[in-house]
Amino acid sequence: MSLPEEIAKRRTFAIISHPDAGKTTLTEKFLLFGGAIQTAGAVKSNKIRKSATSDFMEIERQRGISVATSVMSFEYSGLLINLLDTPGHKDFAEDTYRTLTAVDSVVLVIDCVKGVEEQTERLMKVCRMRATPVIIFINKLDRDGRDPFDLLDELEEKLHISLRPMTWPVGMGKTFQGVYDLDQHHLLMFRPGGVRRTEDVLTIEGLDDPRLEEQLGSAANALREDAELINGVYDKLDIEAYHRGEIAPVFFGSAVNNFGVQEMLEAFVRIAPPPQPRPTDLRDVKPNEQMFSGFVFKIHANIDPKHRDRIAFLRVCSGKFERNTFYQHTRLHKQVRFSNPYSFMARSKEVIEEAWPGDVIGLYDTGIFKIGDTLSEGEAFTYRGIPSFSPEIFREVVNNDPMKSKQLDKGIRQLTEEGVAQLFIKEPGSKKIVGTVGELQFDVIRYRLEHEYGARSTFHHLPYYKACWITTNNPVKLQEFLRYKSDHVATDKDGNWVFFAESAWILNVSQENYPELRFHTNSEFKTEQAENAQA
Numbered sequence: 179m180s181l182p183e184e185i186a187k188r189r190t191f192a193i194i195s196h197p198d199a200g201k202t203t204l205t206e207k208f209l210l211f212g213g214a215i216q217t218a219g220a221v222k223s224n225k226i227r228k229s230a231t232s233d234f235m236e237i238e239r240q241r242g243i244s245v246a247t248s249v250m251s252f253e254y255s256g257l258l259i260n261l262l263d264t265p266g267h268k269d270f271a272e273d274t275y276r277t278l279t280a281v282d283s284v285v286l287v288i289d290c291v292k293g294v295e296e297q298t299e300r301l302m303k304v305c306r307m308r309a310t311p312v313i314i315f316i317n318k319l320d321r322d323g324r325d326p327f328d329l330l331d332e333l334e335e336k337l338h339i340s341l342r343p344m345t346w347p348v349g350m351g352k353t354f355q356g357v358y359d360l361d362q363h364h365l366l367m368f369r370p371g372g373v374r375r376t377e378d379v380l381t382i383e384g385l386d387d388p389r390l391e392e393q394l395g396s397a398a399n400a401l402r403e404d405a406e407l408i409n410g411v412y413d414k415l416d417i418e419a420y421h422r423g424e425i426a427p428v429f430f431g432s433a434v435n436n437f438g439v440q441e442m443l444e445a446f447v448r449i450a451p452p453p454q455p456r457p458t459d460l461r462d463v464k465p466n467e468q469m470f471s472g473f474v475f476k477i478h479a480n481i482d483p484k485h486r487d488r489i490a491f492l493r494v495c496s497g498k499f500e501r502n503t504f505y506q507h508t509r510l511h512k513q514v515r516f517s518n519p520y521s522f523m524a525r526s527k528e529v530i531e532e533a534w535p536g537d538v539i540g541l542y543d544t545g546i547f548k549i550g551d552t553l554s555e556g557e558a559f560t561y562r563g564i565p566s567f568s569p570e571i572f573r574e575v576v577n578n579d580p581m582k583s584k585q586l587d588k589g590i591r592q593l594t595e596e597g598v599a600q601l602f603i604k605e606p607g608s609k610k611i612v613g614t615v616g617e618l619q620f621d622v623i624r625y626r627l628e629h630e631y632g633a634r635s636t637f638h639h640l641p642y643y644k645a646c647w648i649t650t651n652n653p654v655k656l657q658e659f660l661r662y663k664s665d666h667v668a669t670d671k672d673g674n675w676v677f678f679a680e681s682a683w684i685l686n687v688s689q690e691n692y693p694e695l696r697f698h699t700n701s702e703f704k705t706e707q708a709e710n711a712q713a
């Protein structure tokens with residue numbers, strides 16, 4: 179097949195949700211439809227036990243599983259679908275944010291009882307940053323949830339996106355009878371347990387069809403009123419606006435009962451975008467350019483500590499990737515090639531000869547990759563927009579064994595390159611400050627430093643609220659601030675200045691006192707800088 183045909187065939191996306199909304203269950207149903215797994219329950223183990231805070235074996239086991247399920251590829255309806263897994267545990271949220279840079283669209287799962295939750299808002303914020311198209315699946319309709327109109331209001335308000343319901347529930351919880359497809363005019367009757375029979379799908383001639391009464395009884399009229407209200411209040415789905423991330427189609431269903439899932443999958447293959455152009459520091463790169471390029475969005479250490487090699491996950495963005503071919507590693511200005519790149523078809527790793535835009539490939543990494551690195555065949559550009567977010571928990575790393583300081587340095591450097599945590603260096607004394615989004619990462623770091631690098635360390639708690647990157651056009655003011663706050667500033671891995679604010683109040687006061695400086699809570703400001711430089 180030609181490059182444009184290969185591109186047109188691919189859809190690369192992620193399912194995201196607040197923990198417990200049903201992401202794993204929905205993933206499993208998608209894979210069942212795609213024939214990638216045969217039995218329910220196969221994906222279930224892909225979760226860190228929710229109470230686990232220090233169960234190292236569990237963490238290790240999960241690392242093994244999460245390599246296998248990082249990318250799940252399957253064919254459906256003539257398309258090749260790459261589903262990128264995102265960790266469920268909130269302490270690994272940053273890993274999820276990075277994975278979102280490698281997809282072309284997402285499916286967001288909402289629990290109809292809980293509505294918008296904390297992690298839902300954060301994830302959507304990340305989607306909005308790059309205008310990622312979103313399909314929403316409102317799940318658990320077999321439970322007594324909130325009124326669907328109230329849910330939609332809440333979604334629009336808190337997620338800052340317009341909506342268009344594509345299906346509509348008839349009843350909920352004990353009175354749940356099914357969903358009505360507002361577009362195709364199907365009535366889909368609910369059967370708990372997910373056994374779908376042909377007679378469960380009723381094609382009707384619009385909402386005036388008297389068969390609605392036969393099926394739904396008195397709920398038929400309520401459905402008619404709801405449908406009228408929907409068509410009056412919500413605009414029709416404009417696919418281009420969906421592709422721009424402005425409007426999200428909404429589906430209702432029950433993942434565990436496999437109900438309403440196929441309808442959404444069918445819509446997904448109809449409307450979800452194929453691989454899209456991506457910004458680099460030089461220009462936007464289109465997938466159908468002949469020259470290969472791609473970027474690393476995730477690095478995974480080998481779970482066997484005897485083997486230090488790692489796996490870098492690379493998203494192909496343009497052209498055709500080929501095995502055993504030299505490509506330019508743009509950060510290192512070095513030609514590199516890979517003899518065993520692999521793909522993830524049907525949960526098994528396979529060495530591949532070639533890969534196309536939208537594909538994610540695993541590359542053995544002997545330590546040459548950092549998250550965000552670009553490989554390219556021609557121009558030396560770098561893909562932009564792999565953000566770091568301000569960590570929320572900070573600890574100073576103290577070496578317990580002076581004989582092992584080299585090992586500790588190497589371990590910390592490699593773990594932070596993998597994206598497990600962020601490292602800041604504070605002077606005087608080159609103190610190492612590690613920042614994470616969750617407590618669990620410190621357990622992972624301590625355990626891995628000891629078991630993989632033989633370095634024992636202690637972490638001292640630091641009472642910071644946020645680390646903010648500082649930018650300015652006024653070097654004099656910057657120096658003044660750095661002197662004034664010398665106890666609370668450090669540099670990040672790329673040498674950028676970072677301010678450790680102890681509270682939101684201190685951050686506000688600092689901003690008021692230094693209007694010439696800008697404080698950023700995520701590293702996307704580099705994108706702004708590049709844009710300013712171009713302007």
Ligand code: G4P
Nearest residue numbers: 195196197198199200201202203266317318432433434435
């Ligand atoms: P997550 O990956 O987003 O964290 O959620 P997951 O799919 O694991 O689902 C969380 C819980 O919600 C699971 O129950 C799952 O069975 C349940 N669930 C998913 N979809 C539905 C649905 O449509 N209706 C209802 N009633 N429940 C649903 P659990 O008790 O935590 O796990 P399990 O014992 O069922 O495996």
